[in-house]
Amino acid sequence: MEEKVAIIEALIFASEAPLTVERVAEILPDTEKKGIVSLLEGLTREYEERGGGICLREVAGGFQFRTRTDLAPWLRKLKAGRPAMLSPAAMETLAMVAYRQPLVKSEIDRIRGVDASGALKGLLEKKLVRIVGRKDVPGKPIIYGTTRKFLEVFNLKDLSELPTLRELRDLQGQQE
Template sequence: MSGLKGILEAILFVSGEPLSVDRMLGAVDGVDRAELTSALRALQADYAAEGRGLQLVEVAGGFQIATRPDCAPWIKRLERAKEGARLSRSAMETLAIVAYKQPVVRAEIEQLRGVDTAAVLKTLLERRLVRIVGRKDAPGRPIIYGTTRQFLQAFGLKDLSDLPALRDIKELKEAEPFTLPNLDVDADASPEEGRSSVSETESMGV
């Protein structure tokens, strides 16, 4: 049982989404439904009894490892600290292109920058400065990017019309790194406003 609990904990941890019993049965050989369900209940009890920061919850027809609600204040504090991190020159350059050229796809950004931007876009998504606004009606249906309300807040802009005159991309490359202010991110923001999951962007073909 202990070995099975460890296996289930591992696959639940890396999945990033609720897993049904059927999906877990497909991933674990030589285990029947009753045994797997029993191991899940035991794992659930372990989390509850040890007072850990994680819990095993049933949601959306499956099981998922999630943080405990009473840990939310510390998680939010960490998120604020992330938002106060410095943006590199490459991140600033990419963000400027998105801001001035939006709606824009990755290929258009890379044409202007001359380098791959996948990692930088993921960083900007994680920091809620850039969001996914849809897909372009073109071969491959590439993802379209735009800026967020957090972007406006970070740079003290009322709206996009307040953007200063666009500087040359070469000048942006020489700009100093920018330190983001600690923003009070609205926990109830719409999903598209703050979509930032790395795994999600990978699955969508960033």
């Protein structure tokens, strides 16, 4: 294995958050970003071909080692406690924030026909949603958006990787 690949592998292993190409470039200044990207791609393939329990995934703008999806039943046993699942109300609210961000609470209330305060508070606590700012209209309502943690938890490279929904696109088209 090329020394640089070994270094990158070690960096990803030791990094708590998904490791970005930029960060690697800071650590390996003599390597071009392009080169780093192709090394990362090679490493990803290597893990894939090996067919082991770990794979290298690009999430939240960086690279992270993750367990293979089909091994989940065993890992859940290891983790004992039930995973913190989101309620349907929280999922609906999160979906609205993700697809319509930046948006204000009244918009969520309107779409769901229910007050979203509780769901939003839970999402803020879980750090899946964050406050982006305040809208410049009377009352200065808070504007919400999703966090990097949202991308990490939902296994997304970036927001553009959100599954496109025909229904949502149709609605968008009507609004414009």
